[in-house]
Amino acid sequence: MLSRRNFTKRSLASFLLTALPSVVFAKNKIINYKLSAEKSNFNFDKNFTSNLWLYNHENPGPLLKANKGDILKVNFTNNLDEPTSIHWHGIKNINKMDGVPYLTQDPVQPGETFSYEFPVNQSGTYWYHAHFESWKQVAKGLYGPLVVNDKTDDLIEDDIVILADDWRLNKKYQIDKKSFGSLMDWSHAGRVGNWLTMNGKKSPQYSIKANSLARLRFINASNARILKFGSSLKNNNIIAIDGVTVKPMLVKDFTLAPGQRIDLLINSVDLLKVDFFEISHTKQLKAFTLNVTKANNKTRDITNINFTSNWILPKLNKAKIINIRMQGGAMGNLSKANFDGVEKDFRSLATEDKKLWAFNKEIGSYEYLLAKVKLNQVVILDVWNDTRWPHSMHLHGNHFFVKSKEFKDNIDYISRDTYLMQAGEKAKLIFLADNPGKWLFHCHMLEHAASGMISYIDVA
Numbered sequence: 001m002l003s004r005r006n007f008t009k010r011s012l013a014s015f016l017l018t019a020l021p022s023v024v025f026a027k028n029k030i031i032n033y034k035l036s037a038e039k040s041n042f043n044f045d046k047n048f049t050s051n052l053w054l055y056n057h058e059n060p061g062p063l064l065k066a067n068k069g070d071i072l073k074v075n076f077t078n079n080l081d082e083p084t085s086i087h088w089h090g091i092k093n094i095n096k097m098d099g100v101p102y103l104t105q106d107p108v109q110p111g112e113t114f115s116y117e118f119p120v121n122q123s124g125t126y127w128y129h130a131h132f133e134s135w136k137q138v139a140k141g142l143y144g145p146l147v148v149n150d151k152t153d154d155l156i157e158d159d160i161v162i163l164a165d166d167w168r169l170n171k172k173y174q175i176d177k178k179s180f181g182s183l184m185d186w187s188h189a190g191r192v193g194n195w196l197t198m199n200g201k202k203s204p205q206y207s208i209k210a211n212s213l214a215r216l217r218f219i220n221a222s223n224a225r226i227l228k229f230g231s232s233l234k235n236n237n238i239i240a241i242d243g244v245t246v247k248p249m250l251v252k253d254f255t256l257a258p259g260q261r262i263d264l265l266i267n268s269v270d271l272l273k274v275d276f277f278e279i280s281h282t283k284q285l286k287a288f289t290l291n292v293t294k295a296n297n298k299t300r301d302i303t304n305i306n307f308t309s310n311w312i313l314p315k316l317n318k319a320k321i322i323n324i325r326m327q328g329g330a331m332g333n334l335s336k337a338n339f340d341g342v343e344k345d346f347r348s349l350a351t352e353d354k355k356l357w358a359f360n361k362e363i364g365s366y367e368y369l370l371a372k373v374k375l376n377q378v379v380i381l382d383v384w385n386d387t388r389w390p391h392s393m394h395l396h397g398n399h400f401f402v403k404s405k406e407f408k409d410n411i412d413y414i415s416r417d418t419y420l421m422q423a424g425e426k427a428k429l430i431f432l433a434d435n436p437g438k439w440l441f442h443c444h445m446l447e448h449a450a451s452g453m454i455s456y457i458d459v460a
């Protein structure tokens, strides 16, 4: 005979098994995390201990996960000797939680804590990173992945984050500090490295299940390196760009500029192993390997997974157009620019102030107001990269639509938060300014941002 207690237990258990959908999306569930910025030891090579700055002593920082609709609450402590702050890259955030020092919050001082709390209403692959002197703090390792799940993710068996970084290390596997602030780097492509890692490792191996689906979430956390990935597969199936689901696109390879994300879907039917390579140089580097584990499970039916984007291009007839001419850098045409209200020639800006890049002849900073926009106005950032260098342009707090030329079959608008502009390219970045606040628009080659390619747009 069943006791009442057992009966209750059993019926509750069977209720849980049968009546609830496989993923429960509670309304406004609070997901708590603790992060601290720490001076840490890490081993790139077994013979050397590298001194890095990491969140929770991990490289990359802890994977933060939430479901769409949750509230993410991150209790952050700064255990460094200098101020810092955390930016949640790609999240349509509440402005005061965006993590930009002096613009949206006071820097978090050594020993202080700051509680970041914001809803995550868009699913996808995001990341978080230090935004105080990020050219140095990100280079030392202050970043980590942030994944917001939706119901589609429940239908995919394996989910692997691939966070790529391009470190510049010296012979003893220490961060090459001598190169910090190098005028050569800052005026050229930025501080590119010599040691490529995926999730802190060289060529790691992962296993995925046979006859099933795996989602790979690529994130480029490099200061300046534009990465390009290919694999041993004939085609790679892109299902999301900068967190936004797209109609699946088959590509041979794909580019990932600093700050950008790409999600791939791998169908492991008939596969034993897949090698991924970084192919931006003539010398290919093995990035990582997926090993398919043996299993007797049946082949997956993937017809019930619906990859569609629900982002709609806003009407452009009443749009406000903001013209942005990017200038500066080596071999550029910036002869003079305004810095702190004073017009100076390029040579003095470079040698006296270490400022090298400008928007509309203004050397940018966290205090440089590029434009004021009314709430709910449609905005077109009409950007001209009038420099000899590519730039990875990032808008905080908003995704924008852009007619991307990267995906040859796709001539349509793509929604993203970071767009790689080639030298000489002109592009229109379109967004509905429905998120009030002061939103940075800057180059994610972090040395370029530090030396002037940075501004904010005020939406009120």
Ligand SMILES: [Cu+2]
Binding pocket: 390, 391, 392, 443, 444, 445, 448, 449, 453
């Ligand atoms: Cu740049």
